[in-house]
Amino acid sequence: MFLLEEKINLSNSMIPLGPDSVITSHKGFEVIPDETAPGAFFSVLQSGSVTVGGNGSDDVTLGAAVKSSFKSIIDPITNYDVADDDYAVEIANDTINTITLPAAEGKGGKNYVISRRSNNNNLIVQAYAGDNIDSRTVIELKRMYDHIEIMSNDIDTWYII
Numbered sequence: 001m002f003l004l005e006e007k008i009n010l011s012n013s014m015i016p017l018g019p020d021s022v023i024t025s026h027k028g029f030e031v032i033p034d035e036t037a038p039g040a041f042f043s044v045l046q047s048g049s050v051t052v053g054g055n056g057s058d059d060v061t062l063g064a065a066v067k068s069s070f071k072s073i074i075d076p077i078t079n080y081d082v083a084d085d086d087y088a089v090e091i092a093n094d095t096i097n098t099i100t101l102p103a104a105e106g107k108g109g110k111n112y113v114i115s116r117r118s119n120n121n122n123l124i125v126q127a128y129a130g131d132n133i134d135s136r137t138v139i140e141l142k143r144m145y146d147h148i149e150i151m152s153n154d155i156d157t158w159y160i161i
Contacts, residue, residue, distance in 0.1 A: 088113040103128040108154025115147035
């Protein structure tokens with residue numbers, strides 16, 4: 001099969017056909033445009049890793065470990081350290097008093113949502129040692145159903161968004 005006048009062999013290519021324009025690949029694929037868009041690139045590897053972008057710092061790479069998860073903490077513990085793979089964390093027990101964020105460095109653009117669904121007096125969201133949350137070291141979630149969404153600046157700050 002050839003693509004019009006360019007006579008590009010498409011025997012190893014995928015072109016979506018039909019109204020849904022769905023592409024299915026079991027071995028991964030990549031799209032590399034012509035010289036009018038140097039460096040532009042899109043690939044999906046068999047491992048599940050997705051890369052979008054060009055050569056340089058504008059690359060966006062998503063691996064199989066990327067996920068957004070909701071975690072409801074009901075265990076009778078007194079403190080919780082937010083994990084790198086957490087996204088939304090709901091504190092649903094009355095014994096947790098402090099939530100400690102991970103270091104902001106190396107997590108540029110990473111978001112967390114911390115929510116309180118407990119009856120304890122105050123739930124403290126605490127920055128990692130040396131970091132801050134919009135220039136403060138702690139944020140208090142004082143009432144049930146209070147929540148905070150934050151994003152890392154990749155250096156030492158979690159911004160409230």
